[in-house]
Amino acid sequence: MPPAHIELTALRKVYPTRGEDVVALDGIDLAVPRAAIHGIVGRSGAGKSTLIRCLTVLERPTSGSVAVDGEVLSDLPEARLRSARRRIGMVFQHVNLLDSRTVAANVAYPLEVAGVPRARRAARVAELLDLVGLGGRGDSYPGQLSGGQKQRVGIARALATEPAVLLCDEPTSALDSATTRQILALIRDLRDRLGITVLIITHEMAVVREICDSVTLLEHGRVVESGPVGDVVAHYGSRLARELIPVPDLPLGDQRSLVEVAYTTDDVATRDVLSAVAGLGAQVEIAAGTIETLAGRRVGRLQLDLPAGEVDAALVRLHAAGVHAEVTR
Amino acid sequence: MSWWDALLENDIIRERLPLATLETLEMVAVSSVLTVLLGLPLGMLLHATSPGGLTPQRTVASVVGFVVNVGRSLPFVILMIAVLPFTRWVVGTTLGWQAAVVPLTLGAVPFFARLAESALREVSPGKVEAARVMGSTRGKILGAVLVREALPGLVSAVTVTVVSLISFSAMAGVIGAGGLGALAISYGYQRFDTAVMVACIVVIVVVVQAIQVVGDAVARRLDHR
Structure with missing residues (x-):
């Protein structure tokens, strides 16, 4: 088996509060191979958001480790982490584009941060917008785009620094079903063309059915079930099988x-x-x-x-x- | 003789109104610039140190917040008299529009800082998080994300502050700052010259309207939501 591209080992995150500590992640082990599309599902409060914040090390795990592409991120000091994060592209539910910038300037933002010279940025931005099917819309403002188009810009921005991993946090939860299908088709197409590893956090089983190769069910901060989608649905009595084939x-x-x-x-x-x-x-x-x-x-x-x-x-x-x-x- | 001619015949209006208007514009303009220069960093500090800000610092946030609240709770009339020694130390005199800039700025900075803080707070935390995931430094987030995204709100905050400064400046007229406030009080109020009073009010209304219209237009131009 090839080494895992995203590897979480005994990941724990505890939020100390007055009174009892809140255990958001309770020993997560997860390995996603290169170029796979892996879904993480669970109800709200299951620990999905904490998991993604630990993956990008916006939150330091309490214990355990996060490794992407062989590098252990969870131990890096803040300055090194900033450059390491460029190997992770992230797509958000609410897209989080900057309204004051044009589409092209939004896609250029991570390139500015990475110190790519202006001349090279323009060419790369044009290439990225073509890649997500928005060629020629660079001068529009996000406010002029539909929800699906905004998410395409979000994906282009996430891919700007040629990351090895694409993290998608509920990427289609704010979209209608036809647009959801288009965005998922785009993500699958990008994986096929770029060989990028995709981790999708979602509460929609339709997303897992549509594009995931493998899936993990989280509950109370623990992995309840995990495996390739084909195997999981063959465990007839399992929760995931029931939710995938309801x-x-x-x-x-x-x-x-x-x-x-x-x-x-x-x-x-x-x-x-x-x-x-x-x-x-x-x-x-x-x-x-x-x-x-x-x-x-x-x-x-x-x-x-x-x-x-x-x-x-x-x-x-x-x-x-x-x-x-x-x-x- | 029409009322318009009567206004022009009035020596006070003809000779003193243009000068007083100029004084008001000068003291408001200079104190507005200083207020933004001092108040914006203060607002950024309030935002950054608050819980959920870029660098949450409970102690700094509460100390700065307390100072700002004290500044805001002092009535301007009292503040401007209380700072007279400071004004004399800075400007060398307590008379004239230049001297009035000191209390005007001191009065407006805490006010503008709070407005700036709430404009910054309007920027969705998701945008900041996205910028952090993309490897931005805090400085880059502050400038390219927070201030830039809050700019329409910040411009509106400047507009509100400038309008308040005009109102403060009339009060400053009481202690020798000159300007339209002083003219309205010494002629309109103390000498019962209603025409002067009305003329001063008209000029102030026109100036305030102009500032509001320009401020709204700029904010709209910057707002691409």
């Missing part, structure tokens, strides 16, 4: 039960699953279902509504057909 919560009739069926087409074809279900008898209904292709794997999840008395027999027959099945209620 089925709705259903009302339950008197004397009825819900059985959840999950499979991947690696193990069993959809038509065989459906015929196994059909073989359970007339009293068994498919109440809800999702079939998706994720990370090259076709996965399905069905919710069966059946008489409570038939549950045991149904489970036996489904398991015999090679299908994962469990009673949910």
Whole structure:
């Protein structure tokens, strides 16, 4: 296995407060290989924001280490850290462009900070704006752009210093779904073309479904689940699998039960699953279902509504057909 | 004889009003420049040392904040008399518009510093964080991000301060600063010459309007949100 490009080791962040200390990150281990797109999901308060602030070392971790491209950032003194941060590009939910500067001057900002001479800056800015599909808009002000265009400028700015890593903090959470798809397609395209490693923090499972190669679920500052998206969805009972391939919560009739069926087409074809279900008898209904292709794997999840008395027999027959099945209620 | 002719016939208005206007403009202009030069760094210091600022310093923030609040709570009439010895030490006299610049500046600096601080606070912390992630030094963040992004708000703060200085300058007329305030008081109030009083008020209103219009226009030009 190639060495990880982003590596977090036993990362802890504790905020001392009067009374009890708040443990925001409680021993995070994470390794993201070069040119991967890795998603970090979790509810608000799970530690996602603290994690990203520790990654850029805007917050010093209490213990543990943060390494990017083989260099341990968490130990660097502030002055060295400033130049080390140029190898990390960051994209924000609220973009955080400077309203007083034109689009071109915003993209040029990190180059100014890095001391790139003015003449070279202009050429690089033009190149970056072309890269994100905003060629010719350099003289506009951010206030004149749509939300999606602003985020494209944000991405161009993040890439200005040719970083090895792109950190995206909820990059599409303020965008509508069509724009979200465009921005995600752009990020994937940039990864393919530039070979950059991408870490996306998000609360939207759609983002993970759309572009992530691997995903980590955070809860209470700990890693609950982590792995390639294809593997995670094959762990049918896991929280991530349920959230990535969701089925709705259903009302339950008197004397009825819900059985959840999950499979991947690696193990069993959809038509065989459906015929196994059909073989359970007339009293068994498919109440809800999702079939998706994720990370090259076709996965399905069905919710069966059946008489409570038939549950045991149904489970036996489904398991015999090679299908994962469990009673949910 | 129309009212306009009556105004022009009035010797006081004809001879003293232009000079008094000039004095007012001079003392307000000089003290405005000094106020911005001293008040902006003070506002930046208040912002930078406050919790969540660039270099949070609880002690510095509370000491500077206290001094600024004391300065703001002194009524200008009292402040300008209280600083007379200081004025004499700086300017060499306590009379004339040049002397008035000292209390005017001292009165306006804390006021402007607070306005500047709140204009700086309007800049979203996200922009500062983005600049930090991009490896900016604190100096670069202060200049290129905070002050530059707050510029429309800072210009509005300057406008408000200049208008207040005009009002303070009329009070300074009471202790021998000259200007429109002195003219209005000595002729309009003490000698019951209503025409002079009205003329002074009209000039002040016109000046204030002009400053407000120009200030708003500049702020709008700078605001690209």
